[in-house]
Structures are given as C-alpha cells and as structure tokens.
Amino acid sequence: MVEEVKAGANAVLAAEPASGAQKPGGSAKEAGGEAQVSIGVLKEIEPRERRVAATPASVGRLVKMGLAVILESGAGASAGFEDAAYAEAGARIVPKAADVFREADVITKVRPPGAHPETGEHEADQVRAGQKLISFLWPAQNKELVERLAKRKATVLAMDAVPRITRAQKLDALSAMANVNGYRAVIEAASHYGRLLGGQVTAAGRIKPAQVFIIGAGVAGLAAIGAARALGAMVKAFDTRPVVREQVTSMGAEFVPFEFQGETGEGQGGYAKEVSEAYLAAEQQLIAEHCRTSDIVISTALIPGKKAPELITSGAVVGMHRGSVIVDLAAEQGGNCALTERDRTVERYGVTIVGHTDLTSRMARQASELYAMTIVNLLDEIMGKKKTWELSLDDEIQRGMLVLLDGELKWPPPRPEIRGGAPAPAPKPPAHAHQKPEVPESPWPGRIGTALALAFLAPVGLFGSQELVQHLTVFLLACVVGWHLVWNVTPALHTPLMSVTNAISGIILIGGMLLAANGGGGGAPVAALLGAVAVLLASINVAGGFLVTQRMLRMFRK
Amino acid sequence: MRITLVNVAYLVASLLFVLSLRGLSAQQTARRGNLLGTLGMLLAVAVTLGALVAPENKALAAGPSDLGLLAAAIGVGAVIGAVLAARVAMTSMPELVAVLHSFVGAAAALVGIGSEMNGVRAGGAPEVAHHVEIHAGVFIGAITFTGSVIAFLKLRGTIGSKPLVLPARHALNASMVFACIFLAVAAFRGGEAVRVPYLLVSTGVAGVLGAHLVLAIGGGDMPVVVSLLNSYSGWAASAAGFMLGNDLLIVTGALVGSSGAILSYIMCKAMNRSIWNVVFAGFGEQGGAVPAAKKGEPAKKVNETNIDGAADLLLGAKNVIVVPGYGMAVAQAQHAVKEITTLLERRGTKARYAIHPVAGRLPGHMNVLLAEANVSYEAVKEMEEINEDFEETDVVIVIGANDIVNPSALDDPESPIYGMPVLEVWKAGRVIMLKRGMAAGYAGVDNPLCYLDNTLMLFGDAKASVQKLLNAISARAEQQAA
Secondary structure (H helix, E strand, O other), X not given: OHHHHXXXXXXXXHHHHHHHOOOOOOOOOOOOOOOOOEEEEOOOOOOOOOOOOOOHHHHHHHHHOOOEEEEEOOOOHHHOOOHHHHXXXXXXXXXXXXXXXXXXXXXXXXXXXOEOOOOOOEHHHHOOOOOEEEEOOOOOOOHHHHHHHHHOOOEEEEHHHOOOOHHHHHHOHHHHHHHHHHHHHHHHHHHHXXXXXXXXXXXXXXXXXXXXEEEOOOHHHHHHHHHHHHOOOEXXXXXXXXXXXXXXXXXXXXXXXXXXXXXXXEOHHXXXXXXXXXXXXXXXXXXXXXXXXXXXXXXXXXOOOOOOOOOEOHHHHHOOOOOOEEEEOOHHHOOOEOOOOOOOEEEEOOEEEEOOOOOOHHHHHHHHHHHHHHHHHHHHHHHOOOOOOOOOOXXXXXXXXXXXXXXXXXOOOOOOOOOOOOOOOOOOHHHHOOOOOOOOOOOHHHHHHHHHHHHHHHHHHHHOOHHHHHHHHHHHHHHHHHHHHOOOOOHHHHHHHHHHHHHHHXXXXXXXXXXXXXXXXXXXXXXXXXXXXXHHHHHHHHHHHHHHHXXXXXXXXX | OOHHHHHHHHHHHHHHHHHHHHHOOOHHHHHHHHHHHHHHHHHHHXXXXXXXXXXXXXXXXXXXXXXXXXXXXXXXXXXXXXXXXXXXXXXXXXXXXXXXXXXXXXHHHHHHHHHHHHHHHHOOOOOXXXXXXXXXXXXXXXXXXXXXXXXXXXXXXXXXXXXXXXXXXXXXXXXXXXXHHHHXXXXXXXXXXXXXXXXXXXXHHHHHHHHHHHHOOOHHHHHHHHHHHHHHHHHHHHHHHHHHOOHHHHXXXXXXHHHHHHHHHHHHXXXXXXXHHHHHXXXXXXXXXXXXXXXXXXXXXXXXXXXXXXXXXXXXOOEEEEEEOHHHHHHOOHHHHHHHHHHHHHOOOEEEEEEOOOOOOOOXXXXXXXXXXXXXXXXXXXHHHHHHHHHHOOEEEEEOOOHHHOOHHHHOOOOOOOOOOOOOHHHOOEEEEEEOOOOOOOOOOOOHHHHOOOEEEEEOOHHHHHHHHHHHHHHHHHHHHO
C-alpha cells in the first residue's frame, strides 16, 4: 500500500514538467526520452489469429493525438488492411517485429505475448525495460507469462481487466469482442443448419421459423439474440441471473428464467458465478428440456477465471433433433457442452457441434476495428492532452488494468472499498464532479415525530397504568411489524392485499362480541344491542372480505 | 377456559394474521395467505365464544339470550358477507371494499359508545386513559364510517367525483377536531349524566369531519383514499382493543393500520405526490384556473377514426400495447379486450398490457380485471417495465383511460397533475383512444394527447366499441386466412 501511494505521487510529479512546455521525459518515470511517444503495432504470431491492434483509421486518430505509430509490416494483412493504407494514415512501417520492440515506447497487440511458432522466440523476452505493453493478458491464467514480463521490468496493461463501470465502457474490449463473437456464432450456426431461419409461407410449402436457444445472456448472448432475431428466428434465452430478463426481452427474445432454492447465479461485477452441484443438475435439466425443442443452441456461459460450466450434457445432445446445431462459445474455457471439441466442428448423434475459438478472428476486419478503437480510447485516457505517458494510479480504470509497473506486480488491484492502513486518500472531486449532490432529506419530519412521540409517551410513563403501558408496548411493536410487512408487495396484488387487510380489520368483531355478551354481566342493555349490531356489521366484513379475496386470487394465473 | 389459554390462542391468531399479510405480497403465496388469515379469524372468534360460554369465573358466563343474539348476528352477517362477495362484479370491487371499510368504522364506533354506556352504568369516575381511549376510538371509527360511505358513493358515481372545496375548509376541519377534543374534556368533567350524550355529539361531529375530508378529495385520488380508509379501519380496531383491554384487537388493528399506511404511501409515491398533498390539497383545486385560461383558444382539432380504421391499424401492427383504464372497468370490456389481443397474438403480433399504478379506482384494479379475463400476468406490465417500450410500439390502444396517459403531467407545470409519472403512449407510432366523448378525465384536466397528430379518437361506449372492434378484426383475420 505504501509503495503504491509513493508511486502515485511520482506519477503526479511526472505531470508537472510536462505541463509547462513540450518537454516530456523530464522525470525518471519517462523512459521514452523522445519528443513524441511512439506506439508500436505487432503482427500477431498465433497461427489462427487474424485480428490486429490497429487499423488505418485508428492510426489516423493516434497521429492526430500527436503520437507516432510504428507498425510491423503485414500486421493488418489478415484483417484486410494493407501496409500502404497504414502508411497513408501516418504510420511508419518497419520490416520486423524486432524493429518495433526496439523503437516503440508502447507495444500494442491483441493476444497475450507468446512464443513464435517458427522461430520459437518469445515475444515477452523482446520487451525492453520500462517499455509498455497493452494487450489481452488474462493474468490470472497466465502467471508464468506475467513473471516473464516482470523480469523484463515492463509496464503491462491488460485489456481484459477493464473495470465494469460506466466510464470505462469505451475501453471495454471484452464486450466489443463478445458482441462480434455472438453475432458470428449465429452466422456459424446458420451456415451449418441447412435451412432458413425465418418463417415463410411459399408456394412450395411452409417454412417454419428456426427455434434458437441462447444460454447465457451476457454481451455475446445478447448479440446472438439480436442476430438470430434479425434472421427471423424465434429466440429464447436462458440466464441464471434474473436481472438480465429485461435485457433479454428488450432484444425481442423470450426469457427462460431459472430459480433454485433462492440461489441465483449473479456474481460480483455483473458476471455469473460458480454454483452448487444440485443447482447445476437442475440447470442442466432445464437446459436439456429447452434444447429438445430448439434447432440451434448457442451457449455463452463463462465464469471469470474458471473452467466453463458443463450445461449441455451429452443426454441433452441426444435429445435434440437431427440436423440441429450447437455453437459453443465457451470452447476455449473447456466448453459448455460435454461433447464440444476445441477448435473443431464435429457431428454427434446427428447434431453439429461447433467448438471453434477463433470466431472473432473470422470477423477479423470488424473485430480489429473495434479493438483498435478501445486501444485508442485507452491511450487517450492515459496520455490525455499532454501527449506523454502518465499512468494515474488513482484512476479506477488505469489502476484496474495495470498488471505490472516497471516489473513490479500490481495485479490484482485493491478492491476499491478496502483502503488498508494507508491514510485516507484526499477527496478527488473531478471524477464525479458531474454528479448532482443529493438533496439531504429534511431532518424536520423526523424531529417533529420524535418530539410528538416523547410528548405522548412521557405522560403515559408518568401517569399511565401498568396495563396501559403493556398495551402500548404491544401496539407499537405490532405497528413496526405491519410497517415492514407490505413494502415489497407487487402492485398487481394491491387490491387483494387491501381486501384481506380489510377482512382482518373485521377483528373488531371480537370487540362487539365482548360488548354484546357483557350485557348479561351487568352492562347496559342498549350497549349489548349496540354490540350485537357491531358484530353483525363486522361479520359481513369478515366473511365478505375473505371470500372476495379468495375469488380474486383464484383468477390470478400465470 | 383459562384466560391464559385464551390469550395464547389470540397470540396464535395474531401470528396467523402476520403470515397472512406477508403471504399476500407475492403471487405464489397469496392464496395461502388468504387461507391463513381466514384461519386466524375463525380461531379468534371460536376462542372468544368459548371464553364467553365458559369463562374462568363461572359467574360471568354469558346468558343464553345473549349468546343467541350473538350467534344470530354472526350468522346473518356472515351470510350477507358471503352473498356480497359472491355477487359483486369484479368491476365493482372498489365500491365493495369501501363499503366494507365503513362497516368496520361503524362497528368500532358502536363498540366505543357501548362500552361508555357500560362504564356509566357501572358507576364511578372514569380513568383518564380509558376515557381518552374511548373518545379516540369513537372518533376514528366515525371518521372511517362516514369517510368510507362517501368514498363508496363517489365510486358508485352517486355523487360527483369533483372535489368539494369549501372556503376555509382547513379551518373547518381543525375546528371540528377541536370540538371533539373539547367534548371529550367536557364529558370527563361533566359527570355521568353528560358522558354518553357528549360522546354521541362528538361521534356526530367526527362523522361530519370524515365525510367532509373525503368529499374534498377528487375522484382521481380515490385509490389512495380507499387505502387510507383501510388504514383507519385498522386504527379504529386497535383503539377498540385499548378500551376493552384486548391485545388481539390492538395487535391486529395496528398491523392493518400500519400496513395500510404503507400501501397508501407506496401509491402516493407512484403518483409523485405526498400523502398530505392528497388528503389536504384537493385534487384539481388549482386545476380550475387552467381550462378557464384556455377557453379563449380556438377549438383544437382531433383526428377521428372508425372501427374499420382501428381494426386495420391493429392488424397491421407488429407490436401492440393496450392501456386499460377505469372506462374499461365500467364497460366490463376486459373479456372482449382479451379476445382482441388473443387474436392479434395468434397472428404473431406482440400484444401486451401496460398498467399504471393508479389506473382504475383501486390499486391493482386493472390487474384484477385482466386476471378475471384470463390474461396471463406475464403479458401485463407495470409502468416502469414498459414505459421505455412505447417508442418501439406500432399501436397503443387506450381504453377508457385519460389522466394516466396525459402528456401535460410531464411538460406542463400549470397542470394539476404535473409531476405524476404517466404512461408515455404518445411515443408510439399510433395511439387509438377509445373515449365516450371529449369530456375531461376524472381529474377534470384536459388531455392534449387527444389533439396529437398520431392520436386517433374512436368515440363511443367502450364496451360497444371494443366488441365491434373484435368482430371487425376476427372477420378480417378469417378473410385473410381464407
């Protein structure tokens, strides 16, 4: 914690010399030493990877921000972007990756650094001390890689660790990729399905719309809903988190809810979480039922940092129609379907199961455009107007993404609410300055209420009988219970609730009975008669209230 | 029967009531909740009867004539209640609930007066606390009684829905409250001879106060008023418990009283108004000036359509939302409406219902009616759920609703309903508004929605219009299928 505060102070210090003149690199933090910060773009070395971390358009944006761009020749070729286009946008093209590592201040790429399939040279070993690296990293799964980069004294930001807050949405590379992924999943499914997805009545016969079942309504799931709906399919979507119902229905799909003994699948930060075994079994059963009636199943269920849950059992696959298609977007994390084979399309029990993990690469052009923009937005956050590399450790987004700072491990970031033993940080107004201050509730109703209560209770305490105080105790406690009982009532039940409370308030019947019967015990005869009338009225109320409620409730049905 | 046994039974009954109210707050448990409440009531009555027949002190046992009277009263009351409950049309639920509240109020007042008579007969000076309890109980009971009667008459339409706004009415109310307090003090000081007469006068004054309070509240606020009276009836029962020293009455009354208060609060929040505003402001009070100011303007044009036009629109739509209001309830049109949406759904149209929290004259009124017509409650959406969907909706059909779809609630600070959240139907492609004529809504406010370009008016009785619409749609659907 102490180091962090110090580092933060350094970062602030670094800002000062730069703010005056165009003279970055004045502080020890600035390793670049050049007048212009240069952004390097590498060609991806993973054989199936076709995306690239910059497009000619994003290079144009970077150049406009006052940054230099150094691009490895052929970096964008597999995504359909020519070197010439990059050069035209202002990038300097260099022949080899080694040139980029040697000259750039900031390295950007898509996949985590890895060993070159042909030369065997590891990208991490080429990173210079103090050099910055921005890419997907998955630090939780890739501990070894993080250590390797730490040895090189690199500063590393993971694109997969963008905090899920509103302000960070424009940097959210995962969501951007998931969106493309979900879309492509539908396209893959459609290409294997062999029928139209939309319903039609043609002269040559009727075409039934395809039934599409989407498991997991995250960004990928919602994108898949949209794509499948646009192709005319009927879409159902399943998610263990009840809060996404609205999002699902807003995309035009039917929501398949799941409830299991009060357990929900909602984890921290809006992601799904791991659940108990019985829960999983019930979930598998529900999914199997829906698979049976579906033509296309697209599963997108992931748990961060864990193996994907097996939601589609082999039994569920057997139960599906021949010719159906399953696209398993979780194949990289072990798959949601028991029969998924990673990076392959297989046919099992007449069902085509697509387990490819490179769906975003199959849309390399679109995916690269989106990814490159998130990189631009991140650099904009970090560099700001000063055009120098200034990591702000107080910034929730930058701190959240930071894995290594000059080789020092900074991941995982501290939870925002835990401030440890460090002195309380000074308030930082700029970040939330746009929020309206909440109008504090007027304290007067509460004060007046307290005063009234005291004014009422004091004489009771001073002059009241033991009995009265007992009754008051019971009364006030009952008020509190009543107060808490109905807060969560659904509006649809207001009328039945009111009619039942009305029936219950017929308890005055008891009072009438006591009064009526007491006539025999020396009370006034008129009083007994009044009591009887009270009983009559209250009985109407009791019988009428309960019966009419019952009648009403019988009509409510799903 | 041992008194402790009686008290334990009362305790069980109170717990049953708590569980009952709890159960009523969710669809899944609602029916069990009602059953538990019934059980609690049966238990309470049975135990009380048992205690009267065989009390701990045998000398105090009730005589056969008293018991006969009691049994007759309970029996007759139960039969009347059962018949009422079985006969009432679902559209008249609000009236029934209001009239039942008045019974509780009357019973509480009678119990109070009766026990005062007993107290006078027993002789001796009254205890302060007991005296206060009786006067308070009778006061609340009488207010509940007359207030509920007025609410009942307003809901039935026997008296107009416009608020009665007397000059200096707040002073009038306050003076009536002070009169009741004065009478209570005078009765305490005055001795046995005046105690009962003064109490009766006080009852009368409280009754007038109750009637006046509700008369001053406009029809649009009736859901809140009914709920408030529900709360009052609980307090009245609780007050009776104090005077009789009966914990069951105290607990149950307090439960009903405070939960009723919360319900009223929830509803007021849905209308973006405070409870004080509802009770004391007189809805439409400021509204009187607005239509007058607009009289000088030229008559605005409305677009009228006919049954065929409306049917075509509905058949051509992909996404339809029905907004029902009190007019649908009055016309008993819910079954025909449901058939229309079923027909549309069969053709692949997405048909849903949008319910405003204060649609109808009772909270949840529309839900009850739609449930009666077998509409799946999944198709019935609450305002927050559906308000954003209007933009993507092709046709909205407003049936007998007015104030809850009034755009001036959002954009006209002069409007008396300004600030109330409303269903934003005008964002839809087309709005078909079924209306009897151009009369203003219950709140007495003109509705600019009628004059919008995308609004089509379909004049006529809601029941007849909906029925004709149904016939036209089914005829067309058959034609197309053939």
